[in-house]
Amino acid sequence: MPHPTATHWIGGESVAMGHIRESVNPATAEVIGTYRDGGAEVASRAIASAATAFKTTLWRSDPMARAGALSHLADAYASRLDDIIDSVCRENGKMRREATYEASHIVRCLRFSAGLATQNFGRVLDVKPGTQSLSLRQAAGVAGLIIPWNSPAYLMIRALAPALAAGCTAVVKMPAEAAQTAALASQIVASVPEIPAGAVNIFIESGAEGAKLMVESPEVPVIHFTGSTATGRRIAQAAAVHLKRVGLELGGKTPHLVFDDADLEALLPVLEKSATVFAGQFCMTGSRILVQRAIASRLQSELAMKLERVRPGAASAADSDMGPMIDKAAVLRVNAMVEEAIAQGAQPIVRGGPAISPALSEGAFYRPTLLAVTSSDLRIVQDEVFGPVQTLQVFDTEEEAIALANDTQYGLSACVWSRDVDRPMRVARRLEAGLISINSWANLAVEIEEGGFKYSGMGRLGGPSAMDDFLETKQISQTFAMPSA
Numbered sequence: 001m002p003h004p005t006a007t008h009w010i011g012g013e014s015v016a017m018g019h020i021r022e023s024v025n026p027a028t029a030e031v032i033g034t035y036r037d038g039g040a041e042v043a044s045r046a047i048a049s050a051a052t053a054f055k056t057t058l059w060r061s062d063p064m065a066r067a068g069a070l071s072h073l074a075d076a077y078a079s080r081l082d083d084i085i086d087s088v089c090r091e092n093g094k095m096r097r098e099a100t101y102e103a104s105h106i107v108r109c110l111r112f113s114a115g116l117a118t119q120n121f122g123r124v125l126d127v128k129p130g131t132q133s134l135s136l137r138q139a140a141g142v143a144g145l146i147i148p149w150n151s152p153a154y155l156m157i158r159a160l161a162p163a164l165a166a167g168c169t170a171v172v173k174m175p176a177e178a179a180q181t182a183a184l185a186s187q188i189v190a191s192v193p194e195i196p197a198g199a200v201n202i203f204i205e206s207g208a209e210g211a212k213l214m215v216e217s218p219e220v221p222v223i224h225f226t227g228s229t230a231t232g233r234r235i236a237q238a239a240a241v242h243l244k245r246v247g248l249e250l251g252g253k254t255p256h257l258v259f260d261d262a263d264l265e266a267l268l269p270v271l272e273k274s275a276t277v278f279a280g281q282f283c284m285t286g287s288r289i290l291v292q293r294a295i296a297s298r299l300q301s302e303l304a305m306k307l308e309r310v311r312p313g314a315a316s317a318a319d320s321d322m323g324p325m326i327d328k329a330a331v332l333r334v335n336a337m338v339e340e341a342i343a344q345g346a347q348p349i350v351r352g353g354p355a356i357s358p359a360l361s362e363g364a365f366y367r368p369t370l371l372a373v374t375s376s377d378l379r380i381v382q383d384e385v386f387g388p389v390q391t392l393q394v395f396d397t398e399e400e401a402i403a404l405a406n407d408t409q410y411g412l413s414a415c416v417w418s419r420d421v422d423r424p425m426r427v428a429r430r431l432e433a434g435l436i437s438i439n440s441w442a443n444l445a446v447e448i449e450e451g452g453f454k455y456s457g458m459g460r461l462g463g464p465s466a467m468d469d470f471l472e473t474k475q476i477s478q479t480f481a482m483p484s485a
Contacts (some may be wrong), residue, residue: 001006001021001193002346003031003034003036004021004032004033004034004036004180004183004203005033005035005036005158006023006033006035006036006179006180006182006183007035007036007183007186007204008036008038008046008186008201008202008203008204008469009021009048009186009189009190009200009201009202009203010042010045010050010051010198010201010202010203011045011197011198011201012051012190012196012197012198013197014186015042015045015102015203015218016036017036017038017041017045017300017423018037018038018039018042018067018204019036019037020032020035020037020482021037021176021178021179021206022034022035022090023035023176023179024093024327024328024445025090025093025314026092026130026323026324026325026327026363026364027093027313027314027316027323027324027363027364027365028095028314028362028363029054029362029363032090032180033090033179033209034182034203035176035179035180035182035183035204035389036206037204037205037206037207038205039205039207039209039210039354040208040209040210040212041204042203042205042210043171043173043205043209043210043211043213043214044213045355046171046201046202046203047142047144047171047201047214047217047219047220048219048225049198049201050142050169050170050171050198050199050201050220050412051068051141051142051169052198053169053189053196053198053199053217054139054142054168054169054195055228057196057199059169059196060100060138060139060167060169060438061344062170063081063117063120064113064117064118064479065133066117066164066165066167067114067117067118067165068114068194069164069192069194069195069434070111070112070113070114070117070161070164070165070220070330071111071114071461072109072192073188073189073192073195073421074106074109074110075279076113076188076189076191076192077106077107077110077157077188078107078292080184080187080188081106081107081387083106083184084099084103084153085099085100085103085182086099086129086185086336087153087180087181087184087340088102088103088152088181088316089315089316090138090151090180091148091177091178091179091180091181091183092150092177092178092278092323092326092381093279093314093315093324093326093363093364094315094323094326095315095320095321095322095323096315096378097449098277098278098323099315102151102153103153103154103246103309105154105158105446106153106154106157107159108446109154109158109161109446110161110396110447111155111158111324111453112161112447113161113162113164113165113466114165115426116162116165116299116464116466117164117166117167118369119460119464120137120166120467120471122135122137122340123135123138127477129482130480130481130482131477131478131479131480132477132480133475133478134475134478135473135474135475135476136393136473136474136475136476137467137471137472137473138167138471138472138473138474139167139185139246139470139471139472139476139477140166140168140170140219140221140222140245140432140470140471140472141167141168141219141220141221141222142168142170142219142221142222143159143163143168143169143170143171143223143224143470144173144211144214144215144220144222144223144224145160145163145170145171145172145173145223145224146173146211146214146219146223146224146225146226146227146235147159147172147173147174147175147178148175148226148227149175149176149177149178149326150278150281150282150283151278151327152174152175152177152178152181152182153178153181153185153284155222155226156172156174156182157474158462159226159247159460159461160200160447161173161214161223161466162194162461162470163222163224163465163470164195165466166467166470166471167470168222168470169198169199169201170199170201170264171203171214171220172200172201172202172203173203173205173210173214174202174204174205174210175204175205175206176205176206177326177327179204179274179417180206181446182202183228184228185202188203189202189374195444206330206402207352209245210396212238215235215238215239215244215365215379216238216241216242216246216451218242218339220244221242221244221245222244222245222246222247222469222470223235223239223244223245223247223414224246224247224248224459224461224469225246225247225248225249226248226249226283227368228248228250228384229251229409229410229455231248232248232250232457235248236458237249241412244467245470246458246459246469247458247459247460247461247469248451248457248458248459249283249412249450249451249456249457249459249461250283250410250412250414250452250455250456250457251283251284251384251410251455252283252284252341252381252384252410252413252452252456253287253288253381253382253408253409253410253412254274254285254286254287254288254412254413254414254415254433254441255283255286255288255290255385255404255408255415256271256274256286256290256291256406256414256415256417256441257290257401257402257414257415257422257427257431258289258290258291258292258299258337259279259292259356259398259401259415259416259417259418259422259423260292260293260294260295261418261419262295262335262417262418262419262439263417263419263439264295264298264299264302265358266439267299267417267439268302268303268306270286270300270301270304270440270441271286271289272303272307272368273308273312273377273388273441274286274415274441274442275287275307275368275388275389276307276310276321276322276368276388278323279310279312279322279324279325279366279388280325280334280385280386280387280388281325281330281386281387282442283384283412284413284435284440284442285385285386285390285454286382286390286410286441287387287390287391288381288390288393288405288408289342289390289391289392289393289456290367290394290401290405291302291330291392291393291394291395291396292368292392292394292395292401293394293395293396293397295392296392296416299392300370300372303370303392304349304350304370307350307352307369307370307390308350308369309321310367310368311324312324312355312360312365312366312367313359313360313365314402314415322368322388324363324364324366325365325366325387326363326364327364328362328364328483330366330386330387330409331354331364331365331366331372332354333352333387333464334366334385334387334389335353335366335446335465337379337380337383337385337389338351338353338369338371338380338389340379340380341371341373341378341379341380341391341396342371343478344374344378344379344445345373345374345375345378346371346372346378346380346391347371347372347373348369348371349368349370349371349372349392350364350368350369351369351405352368352369353366353367353390354367355367355368357365364382366387366388367388368388368389368390369388369389369390369393370389370390370391370392370431371389371390372392372393373393374394375391375394376393376407376408377459378391381393382409384410399425401427402427402430402431404422404435405431405432406430406431406432409454409455410452410454410455410456411432411434411452411454411455411456412433412434412435412452412453412454412456412457413433413434413435413437413449414428414431414433414435414436414437415437415438415440415441415443416428416431416436416437416438416439417435417439418439419439424438425438432453432454433452433453433456434450434451434452434453434456434457434460435450444462445462446462446463447462447463448462448463449461449463449464449465449466450462450463451458451460465473
């Protein structure tokens with residue numbers, strides 16, 4: 001049976017432009033399909049389609065129609081969630097429970113955004129007798145959305161849903177590593193007739209030429225990117241030429257601040273999962289463990305036992321605890337960072353490394369690794385690893401813990417573990433991060449704003465502020481005759 005070929009979705013039509021390339025399951029190296037690899041020409045066509053739809057349809061002017069379309073899109077996704085989960089498992093290599101978790105946010109985000117579409121309130125103010133000023137929030141135009149491969153099904157919707165709710169039309173660049181998931185998303189969008197042709201355009205690309213064109217095009221006034229800090233910086237610089245609105249969710253280096261009164265029974269399973277979920281390929285991976293000295297030895301030994309018992313494997317294997325990395329190049333990159341850290345003085349507590357068993361040899365598997373460190377200057381501590389690697393560092397006082405946690409360029413998320421009634425909130429308010437989870441990890445909710453401090457990004461998605469980056473504010477002032485006194 002021939003493999004399906006994923007194509008682009010532009011102007012309400014399937015578009016078969018670009019070279020045909022293979023989609024591969026990273027757990028087995030098995031070819032699971034093919035896709036058309038886009039570039040600047042495909043992106044240009046998608047931009048033109050979105051710009052035409054914005055100018056010629058009522059999409060930007062009819063919030064109730066947008067609310068209805070988003071609600072129906074939620075229904076369409078709900079009817080295909082099993083297909084989405086299967087696709088993410090095959091293409092990303094995620095465990096089924098992880099893919100299910102990702103997919104569970106999609107419908108919720110779409111329904112929340114459907115509500116936002118009709119809640120875009122302005123203001124009216126009498127600035128002086130006979131003069132009123134109106135403040136209106138209007139769609140900015142075409143939104144260019146650049147989606148990463150690590151959670152492609154949800155992260156596409158997380159950016160697309162508020163853009164559509166605001167009245168923008170969209171061009172979505174999906175990565176080649178998620179080509180089959182992108183094709184499925186196109187099918188689902190196509191099944192919702194309330195979305196005008198050209199309002200949503202999706203193209204697949206292994207490189208960056210199409211994404212670069214979106215960033216540089218004056219017809220795309222809004223860019224949202226999720227990915228690395230280095231790429232985010234380049235996007236912000238290029239977008240500044242046209243003074244574009246830019247939303248960025250970038251790298252992270254999530255610390256767990258573990259105080260000596262923490263509930264270790266509740267903590268330890270979460271610590272392990274915070275390193276192994278998505279094989280550590282998550283912007284909120286709990287990669288830094290900061291533990292108070294009194295419990296450091298116990299935590300280290302018990303966490304080491306948990307990590308050593310983790311069984312890497314394919315999503316289809318019933319006994320798998322952790323899936324593969326996205327490809328073997330990622331395995332080599334992570335392993336090089338670990339070897340460098342050990343050469344610089346980091347002590348291996350659990351030295352995982354590339355999986356070498358015959359059963360896993362074809363896949364991109366990396367076993368969990370735990371390193372004890374005494375300095376925050378090591379690259380393994382400062383840089384995002386994007387793999388199942390954790391460092392453990394000991395502190396003595398609350399002040400020291402906060403200083404260590406903030407000693408990083410990143411500020412996406414952090415976790416505080418303590419049973420003290422006051423300490424968690426006191427510490428959370430001083431941490432330089434956008435999401436603080438108390439006695440938990442990565443507590444995300446589509447109804448609340450999400451984003452980073454420092455080099456972890458700018459702008460927010462989720463919550464009522466999710467539409468802000470996709471809107472322009474306009475003041476209309478009117479002078480009118482007043483009755484004579």
